Amino acid sequence: xxxxxxxxxxxxxxxxxxxxxxxxxxxxxxxxxxxxxxxxxxxxxxxxxxxxxxxxxxxxxxxxxxxxxxxxxxxxxxxxxxxxxxxxxxxxxxxxxxxxxxxxxxxxxxxxxxxxxxxxxxxxxxxxxxxxxxxxxxxxxxxxxxxxxxxxxxxxxxxxxxxxxxxxxxxxxxxxxxxxxxxxxxxxxxxxxxxxxxxxxxxxxxxxxxxxxxxxxxxxxxxxxxxx
Amino acid sequence: xxxxxxxxxxxxxxxxxxxxxxxxxxxxxxxxxxxxxxxxxxxxxxxxxxxxxxxxxxxxxxxxxxxxxxxxxxxxxxxxxxxxxxxxxxxxxxxxxxxxxxxxxxxxxxxxxxxxxxxxxxxxxxxxxxxxxxxxxxxxxxxxxxxxxxxxxxxxxxxxxxxxxxxxxxxxxxxxxxxxxxxxxxxxxxxxxxxxxxxxxxxxxxxxxxxxxxxxxxxxxxxxxxxx
Numbered sequence: 001x002x003x004x005x006x007x008x009x010x011x012x013x014x015x016x017x018x019x020x021x022x023x024x025x026x027x028x029x030x031x032x033x034x035x036x037x038x039x040x041x042x043x044x045x046x047x048x049x050x051x052x053x054x055x056x057x058x059x060x061x062x063x064x065x066x067x068x069x070x071x072x073x074x075x076x077x078x079x080x081x082x083x084x085x086x087x088x089x090x091x092x093x094x095x096x097x098x099x100x101x102x103x104x105x106x107x108x109x110x111x112x113x114x115x116x117x118x119x120x121x122x123x124x125x126x127x128x129x130x131x132x133x134x135x136x137x138x139x140x141x142x143x144x145x146x147x148x149x150x151x152x153x154x155x156x157x158x159x160x161x162x163x164x165x166x167x168x169x170x171x172x173x174x175x176x177x178x179x180x181x182x183x184x185x186x187x188x189x190x191x192x193x194x195x196x197x198x199x200x201x202x203x204x205x206x207x208x209x210x211x212x213x214x215x216x217x218x219x220x221x222x223x224x225x226x227x228x
Numbered sequence: 229x230x231x232x233x234x235x236x237x238x239x240x241x242x243x244x245x246x247x248x249x250x251x252x253x254x255x256x257x258x259x260x261x262x263x264x265x266x267x268x269x270x271x272x273x274x275x276x277x278x279x280x281x282x283x284x285x286x287x288x289x290x291x292x293x294x295x296x297x298x299x300x301x302x303x304x305x306x307x308x309x310x311x312x313x314x315x316x317x318x319x320x321x322x323x324x325x326x327x328x329x330x331x332x333x334x335x336x337x338x339x340x341x342x343x344x345x346x347x348x349x350x351x352x353x354x355x356x357x358x359x360x361x362x363x364x365x366x367x368x369x370x371x372x373x374x375x376x377x378x379x380x381x382x383x384x385x386x387x388x389x390x391x392x393x394x395x396x397x398x399x400x401x402x403x404x405x406x407x408x409x410x411x412x413x414x415x416x417x418x419x420x421x422x423x424x425x426x427x428x429x430x431x432x433x434x435x436x437x438x439x440x441x442x443x444x445x446x447x448x449x450x451x452x453x454x455x456x
Binding site: 137148151154157188196205209213214217218 | 359362363364365366367368369370374376377379381382383384385386409410412413416424429433435436437438441442445446449
């Protein structure tokens with residue numbers, strides 16, 4: 001089936017205290033977004049990418065696509081006011097049946113096996129939401145009370161959130177709701193159950209400066225593994 | 229009131245794939261445990277430390293105490309089979325009223341302000357369990373079903389878990405139960421509610437190799453802050 005990744009890189013990156021949005025910060029000399037796009041391009045030779053970028057960074061996006069020799073596989077479009085609206089815009093050009101991956105541009109350590117696992121599960125079950133078990137003790141607060149939650153039951157949700165187009169497209173015709181924190185919640189609000197799949201601890205999201213250091217370490221470990 | 233920290237550093241560190249347990253790995257030339265002890269020693273001049281160590285590392289513990297010029301403030305004792313039993317042993321020597329901090333030896337980035345905040349709240353409310361809000365989307369699994377949990381309601385629990393001795397000592401006379409995942413759960417099982425306090429995102433636990441890299445980055449940032 002067709003494979004389309006909607007990669008959301010619309011953030012202005014003010015949280016990092018940088019002039020440059022975090023998706024364009026350099027990791028070992030290459031932009032964060034380069035790594036994200038590279039994994040999707042490598043996962044399937046017929047993967048097409050819709051890249052949602054802030055208006056003023058369209059040229060940056062083109063440059064990265066050129067670095068990857070993938071200008072014809074990447075379509076850059078401007079973002080919306082919220083993540084929901086950005087994804088909605090990204091989905092507008094999808095006409096045929098496809099498996100749709102919605103991914104955070106700043107989750108740059110996403111691996112090819114994870115993308116492929118999501119694809120296979122979406123074909124089988126309609127969706128694949130990668131998530132990892134919590135490694136810390138977790139409490140859930142309810143007013144002034146709180147209780148311990150069995151950490152085996154707690155899942156930390158990641159992306160690519162992956163769906164058959166027949167499931168995600170109708171869900172994104174809904175009115176926007178603040179409770180839409182990710183694509184899985186949009187699909188559930190439309191009345192369709194979603195299915196989790198095993199995520200990866202290395203599939204981190206670059207939000208704080210320390211995440212750049214972690215990503216560099218992951219890149220070093222992967223390249224050491226390849227050379228050994 | 230008296231201040232006693234029970235610092236649990238009984239792990240053999242096999243998870244890191246190192247011959248050296250993680251509490252003795254070097255961070256910028258000093259053992260992980262050095263940083264932990266240093267913060268507790270600096271927090272209050274009358275802080276006493278009970279250091280729970282694997283038997284075969286008693287000499288290492290003494291060396292670190294000597295590096296810190298704090299041999300008379302640190303008592304090393306051998307650990308038990310579980311964390312519960314290690315803490316129980318550590319508490320045996322507590323006779324007078326005190327505020328007791330139970331802390332993971334490998335949470336080496338614990339800050340002096342956090343320790344002091346825990347002390348003050350334990351005096352006021354009887355306990356202080358540091359915890360931070362989740363930064364990721366969280367789902368709670370219940371069989372095959374799962375639901376989104378409002379991330380504002382999800383707290384990731386840290387240490388030092390801090391209690392009045394009149395609260396923690398009786399709780400540790402209970403029979404061991406596998407559900408005792410930390411000291412807060414022991415105290416709750418004894419029938420006493422515990423109180424959370426704001427933790428710190430930098431108060432990480434060294435469990436994976438990447439955590440050493442994160443800790444180094446935190447040390448660098450703190451030293452840059454001191455020099456500015």
